[in-house]
Amino acid sequence: MPARVARSAPPRNGNGNGLEYSRSRSHLSNNDRVDLYHQFSSKKPKQTVHRQVAGAEAAKLVHGPVDIDSFLEIDCFPGMKVCGVKNERVVNITDLLRQVDPTIIGANKRSERLMYSPLAKALNEIAKKAVTGRPLPVKFDVCGDLRPAEEIGGFRTTPDLSIQPRRKSKNHGSSSDYWARGLGIIEVKATEQEDPWYQRVSTSAGEHEFTEVQLKTWNQIQEYAVMAYRAVSRCFLLGMGFFGDVVRFFRWDRSSIIVSDPVHYKVDPAPLITFVVGLAKFANSGIDRTAHTSLGTKAELALVHSCYDEAVHLGILSEYTPHRDGDTLDGESTRIVVESPQKPGLYETFLAIGRPMFYSRSVRGRGTRVWLAKRARRCEDGFVVIKDTWRNESRWTEGEIYGSIYKGAESVFGVARFYHDFDVPDPVSKEMPCCTAAARLNEEGTDLTERIHHRCVLLSVGIPLDRFKSTKQLLHAIRDAVEGHRNMCSNGVLHRDISPHNIMISVYPEREMGARGFLIDPELAVVDTMPDLATELHYLTGTPPFMAIDRWVDDEADHEEWHDLESFFWVLVFVVIRHTPCYITQKRVDKPAVEFLPSLYDTYPSDRNKKTFLTDDAPNLTVVNNPPLTACIKKLASIVYSHYYPAQVKQDLLPGKLNQLTHAKVIATLDEFLKSAEWPSEVDDAAVPFEQLERHSVQQKQEVAAALNAARLKAESGRSSRISRTSKSAQVAKQGQQDRRTNQLKPNARNASAGPAARGIKHISAAPPPKAPQHVAWHLATAHRTRKRKGSSVEKEPADEESALKRSRHTAAVATRTPVAKNTRSAARRNHAVSSYQGTTRIVTRSQTRRAQQRSG
Template sequence: MPARIARSAPPRNGNANRLDYSRSRSHLSNNDRVDLYHKFSSEKLKQTVHRQVAGAEAAKSVHGPVDIDSFLEIDCFPGMKVCGVKNESVVNITNLLCRVDPTIIGASKRSERLMYSPLADALNEIANKAVTGRPLPVKFDVCGDLRPAEEIGGFRTTPDLSIQPRRKSKNSGSSSDYWARGLGVIEVKATEQEDPWYQRVSTSAGEHEFTEVQLKTWNQIQEYAVMAYRAVPRCFLLGMGFFGDVVRFFRWDRSSIIVSDPVHYKVDPAPLITFVVGLAKFANSGIDRTAHTSLSTKAELALVHSCYDEAVHLGILSEYTPHRDGDTLDGESTRIIVESPQKPGLYETFISIGRPMFYSRFIRGRGTRVWLAKRADRSDDGFVVIKDTWRNESRWTEGEIYGSIYKGAESVFGVARFYHDFDVPDPVSTEMPCCTAAARLNEEGTDLTERIHHRCVLSSVGIPLDRFKSTKQLLHAIRDAVEGHRNMCSNGVLHRDISPHNIMISVYPERELGARGFLIDPELATVDTMPDLATELHYLTGTPPFMAIDRWVDDEADHEAWHDLESFFWVLVFIVIRHTPCYITQKRIDKPAVEFLPSLYDTYPSDRNKKTFLTDDAPNVTVADNPPLTACIRNFASIVRSHYFDEQYKKHIPLEEQNMLTHDRVISVMQEALDSADWPAEAGDAAIAFEPLERRSAQQKQEVAAALNAARLKAESGRNSRLSRTSKSAQVPKPGQQAHGTSQLKPKPSNARNTLAVPPARNTKQKAAVPPAKVPQPVVGQQATALRTRKRKGSSVEEEPANEELAQKRSRHRAPVASRTPVARNTRSAARRNNATSSSQGTTRIVTRSQTRRAQQRSG
C-alpha cells in the first residue's frame, strides 16, 4: 500500500484527545505492523497480529467521543428527520431491552452470550415497529458462533450480531449472507469496563490510555470494520458496541473513525431507535450503489460468462474459486456506473467480470479497488480496467496527471492508455462529490486527510507480473515499463510509486505501440508544473518494500528519477525470488532465495538488509537453468550498488563508476540479457505459485516438535528392543552368569568409567558385569526418560551405547577425557561420580549420592 509521509511532520490524528496506542503493553513492533500494511509479506500472518494492526491503524484517525446528539444529527445522518414513534412501541422496545442481562442465574459470573438473542429481538422490534408503515429494510442476526473464512485460507472471525438487508425471498446459504457484506457490525460485551472509553484516562499529552481489556475490545471492533470494508465497496460503515447496560456508536470512512458518547439504552432507548432508523434509511446504509448492484438480466449474466472465459484464456484472470459456500461468479459480478467522457453528467453502465482484481487491505487511505469490466450495452468493445479510489483532495486527479504524461498525444510507449476519470457524486446530494467527514472535522481542529471518491477507467489491460508465462516475457515487460518511465520523465512527470502492482504485462502489445509492459497508477506522481513541486518532492512517497534505500537514509534528499530505477530492481528481485527456482550461495552453501524475502521486503526501513544484499548476496544469486536472467540481476545489482559506496571506497573508484543508475544503463543491461540465446524453453518457464513462508517462531516450534517426536519414536523403538532382549536373557541365563536375585561384588578398575562405556558383544562368552549389592537394578526403557530429563543435583547419568560400533566410536572419543582434565574442581565429587556410574545390558542408570554411599558402606 503506497505511503505518503511528510518529513519531520507529526502524524495525522483524530483530535487533541487522540489515542496513544503505543502505551499498551500489547503494542506492535514495526515488523508486525508492516506485515499488514502491504500485500507483499512473504510470511504467513497470525490473526492476532492482523487484529492488532487493525486497531493500531484505527487509533491514528479516531475522533471523539462526541455527544450523542451531534453524532446522530451532524456526523451520521445530517438533514434526516425521524418520524415520531408511538408510545406503545417505545414501551415494548424498552421491555425487550430490559431483558438483556448477562448475569448467570445462581452464579456471580457474567456471560455476553446471554445478551445475544435478547438484543437481536429488541433490535428487530425497532426495525419492525418503530416507524409507522412498512418495516425498515434491515434485520439483525446473531452470528457469534459462525466463523466463515474471509477467503480460502483467510482469517475466521465474526462479530456477535450482524446487520443485514431485509430481502423479499431469502436464498439460504447465498454469498449475501456473509456478515461482512452486511450493513453494519455489532460487538457485545458483558460489562461496561470492557468499553474502550470506560473511565477514560488521558495523559499529559492528551492521549487516551487503553487497559488490556479495553485494547482487546478495540482491536476486535476495528478488525470487523476492516473486513467489512474489504468485502463491499462502501462510502461509510456504521457499527454498535454494547457494553453491559450502555451502547456506543461508531462511524468509519476513509479518513476517520467517529465515536459517540455512551448511552444507557435501557433508560433512554431514543438514541438507539434513531440510530437504527438512520442506518436503514440514510444514504444506502453506506453501501456504494454505483459499484455494488447485482446483475439481474440474462444478457448481463451471459456477458459475464463469455468475458470470463476469454479473460482466463488471456491470463488476465485466474480460474474462479468460491471463497465460501454460496459464492458464485454471477453473484460477485456487479454493475459499475461510469460518467460519459463525451457527455458529463450522463453515465454509462459497465459490468465487472467477477470479484475485484485488487482491493486495499485496510480502511484508512486511498482504499483502492480494481475491476476488470466490459461495457454493458456494447459487448464488442474490449475490456477496460476500472479503478476506484478515495483521492487526496489537495492533489491532482489521475486524469490530470495522465494529461501531463501524454502532452497532447493519444498515448505514450510504456504507459497505460487512459479513458476517463471523474469524482463519484454523493448519494444524498448528487450535485456534490462524495467526500469523507474530514473536511467538517478539520473545522473543529483536527488534522485529517480530506478525501474524495474518485473513479478512473483505463483502456489498457494487463496481466500481473506474478502470472508471467516465461521469465523472458517478465523481463520484456519490466524493460518496456522502464522505457515508459523514461518517457514520463522526458515530459516532466516522476512516477514515485514503482511496485509489482503498478507494472503490467501487456495483453495486447499491438494496442500499446508495441510495448510488452506498461506503467499504471501515477496518482502519486509529481509534475514539473505543480505549484508545490519542491514540497512534493520532499515527501517520502511510494510502496515501502520497494522504495530506494536512499529515501530512507537521507532525510534531506528529494525524490529523483534514479530512486524509481532502483525500485525497478527491487521489483525484479521480488518477482524472481518468489516465482522461479532461485538460490543464493553463501560460504559455498546454496540457500533457497525465498529465505531472504522477509529481511528484504517484510520490514521497513530495511536499508541495512538491502545494502547487505547488494554487497554480499546479489553477486551470488542464481536462477536455476537461466543464465540470462541470472546475469541480468547481478549486473543490475552492481549498478544499484554504485550509489552506496562508502566515502573511503569512493576515493579509489573512478567517478564514471559511481552513481550509475540511468535509464540507458538499466535498459542496456536488460536488453543484453534479452538478446541472449540461452533462455529456457517457454513451456516449462511459467511463474511458480508462491506459498507464504511459516513465520520464524512458528517454524521453530514445528522443528522442535518434529525433533521431539522423532526422539520419542526412537526411544520407544529402543525400549521395545530392550524389552525383547531382557525377557530372553531372564528366561535363559548365560553360562557363568549369576541367577536373578544373587549378587557378587568385584572391585572396579581405576578407569571404570571408560571401561564401562564399552559393553561386551552380544554373542561372546565374556561374563556380564554384575551390579553392586542392593543397588537398584536398572529399569528397561529408562534411557528415554534420562534423555528427556535434566541431570538432577547429586546424581550421575551415563548413557550406554546401543551397539558395538557406536560403543567403539564413543570409547575412542571418551578415552582421552581424563588426560584433558588434569585437576578436578572437587576430587571427592568426581570419585563419587565415578563410583556411582554403573551400566548393564545397554540401559541407563541414575544413581543418587545417598545410594552410592550406602552401597560403599555395605561393600566394606
C-alpha cells in the first residue's frame, strides 16, 4: 500500500491551501477559490494547482459515504420507481461487466485503459436493454484518449468515459458531444486502492486521512466536475468512479457532494443498473432545461445573428470565435424561460445571444451565469441581461434589495434598472422552487449552505470595464458608479461587493438618467431595515482582492461606506495596470506595472503589500501619455492612505487630513481630473488586451530554451565559418601553386613575392554570432563573465590591429617549428589547424619555410 501522507484532504471541513479566503464570519462573494484562481489571476494558471484547488474546495462540501440504498432512493432519485429487470438481461449484463479486467496478459501489471472499452460496452448494454421497450436516451463514450483544451486556462483534460444524451441529430452545429456538456462523468482506475475512501482511516481529529494516490484521484474527479459545471447550466451533476472491481457514485450540487458506499458491480450489478436508469430518466439528468433548450426556428436563428452583430457594434460582445471544433453561434445560443411579472405562474421566452457573458468557474457557491438576451418574437424590444444564480436561502432576494434601493422610484442614478426576479421551479415537483440537497442533509447534522435556484432580469445593459473605449470613459463610468453608491447609501443600502464585474459602462446613458456607468449585483448588500443588521455589518463580505485593507486587519470592524469607496480605488488600479501601458519607477528604474499585479491581487490579501503600494508605488506610477489619469490615481492613493497613517503620524496631523474617504471627496477628485484638457485622443486610448504573465518556472524554462537555441545558432554559424575558411585556404593554396609555376619562368620572382601578400598572412573574420533574445542577453553575459573568472581557456577575439599582429607573429613562430611537408597543400592544412586554434588562418609557402629553416641553422 502506498505510504500515507500527513495531509487530511479531503476531510469534510478541511482546507490547507494557500488560496483560501475563509473566516468564521464571511459572506465573501468569491469565496469560491476556483473562481478566484481564474478571474483575477495575473499569471497563467497551472493545471496541477487548478486541480488541487478544485479538490480542496470540494472537500468542504462532502457528505458521506452513505449506504447505497439511501443514496439512490433519497439523495439521487427520490420518488422514482425502477421496474425490475429480467433475469436473462441481468445475466447478460453481468457477463459483460466481468470482462472489465485491467490485467495485462503475460505481465504482473494492470492498466486502466484495458477497462475502457469493455466498460463502455457493458454500460451501453444497460442503456439499451435494462428497461423494457424503448432504449434509454443515453450513451457512454470512451474519451480517455481525447484531451480537448478548455477554453479558460487551456487545460487539456477529460474523464475516461463520458455520459452523453443519445441524439437523433446534432444540435444546430454545436460540439454537443464535448464531454463537459454531457450528462455525467466516469473516472476509471485499475485498482481499488486508488479509491479515495479505500480502507479509510480516521485521525485523532476525526478526519479522513488519504494516501497520495487517493488524493490525486479525488482532485482529478473534482476538476472534471468543475469543468462540467462551467460548460452547462445544471441543477445537479452525477458521476461514477470505477476502482478495480468496485464502483462508487457521486452527486454534486451548489451546496454539497454526496458520495455513496462502494458497490461490487460484477457480483451485484443491480445498483449500477438503477443508477444508469435514474440518470437517464430523472429530472432531465440534472440539466437546467429552463436555460438550455436549443433554438428551434429559422426566425429565432436570424434574430440571434442580427442581435449579435448589433451587440458587437455597441461593444457589448466581442466577435464570435468558437472555443472548439464544431461550436457555432447557433449552437451556443439557447432559449431561457422567465416568469412574467404581470402574470405569476406564466412564463415568457427569451433568446440568449451566444454563450454567457460571464459564468462562475466553481461548483461551490452561487454559480452565477449571465447572458445578453432578447425577448423572442419581439424584435422591437431592446436587450436585457439575464442573471442566473443559486442564492443563499437565508438572504433577501435581489428584487427585494433593488426595491429598497429605489424606495418607490422607477430607477436611481448610477444603479442598474431592475425588471423582474423569481425562483426557478423544481423540474420534478413544478410547484416548489429548485433547491440544493443542503436542507435535507442539515437535518442529519451537517452545516451546509441552503441554496435556491434564482433568476433575475435587468433592463440596464453594460460594457465590462476592461473593454473601455478610452480611459476617460473608464473614469466617467467609475465616477457615476460612485454617485450611484452614494444614492444607495442615502436610501439605507450598503453594497459591500465592489469589484470589476459589478461596475458597468453604460451602453445607453440616455436610458440610465445620463449615468455613464452603474452598479449591479447587490446580492450581498445590507439594508438598514434588515432584522439582523448588526450581525450583517459584522460579516466579512466582498471580493477579497478588492476589499478594503481595514476589513482584513480589524476583526472587530463593521463594514462602513468608506470601505466600499476604497474598493473603487483598487478596482481602478486593477483595470488601469492591466489594460493601459504604464510603469512604476523604483530607484530610478522604470518597471512594467504588470509586475506588481501578483502581490496586489493574486495572493492572500496583504495589508503590507497594499500599504506599500499606496505609499511607495502609486506616487511613482505613470500611465504613458496620460497625465490626468496618472495624477488622479496618485491623489486617490493619498486619500485612501489617510485612513492608514501610523499612530505617531496621526498625532501630528490636523483632523481634516485624516479619514478623507467620503463620497463628496472622491467624486470631487474624479471631476477635477475629468475636466482636464490633457486626456489622450480616444483613437489610441482604448483598452489594451491583457495577457497573463508566465509563471516563474515557465519563464525560466523559456529563458533556458532561448539560451540553448542561441548557443545552437552560434555553433552552426561557427561551423559554417570554419568550412568557409577551409575552402578559402584551399583556394589560396591552389593559387600559390599556379603562381610558383609562373614564377619559375620569371627572374626575381622570389624577391617580388616578398611583400605582405606573398607571406600568405590572411585574417578571415568569422560571421558574428546571432543576437540573443532580449530576455536572455543578461543570462548569456553573466555566463561569459563566470567562465572568464574560472580561467576558461576560451579567449576573446582581438579587438584591434595591434593584437591581431601579435597573434600573427605567434602563429609564424609556431610555423617555423613545423617540419617541412612533402607538399604545400598538406603543410597548409597542418599550419591552418595550428593557426585556426588561435583565431587566425595562416598560409605558409614553401619558400618561406625554407628561409625559416636557414635562419634557424
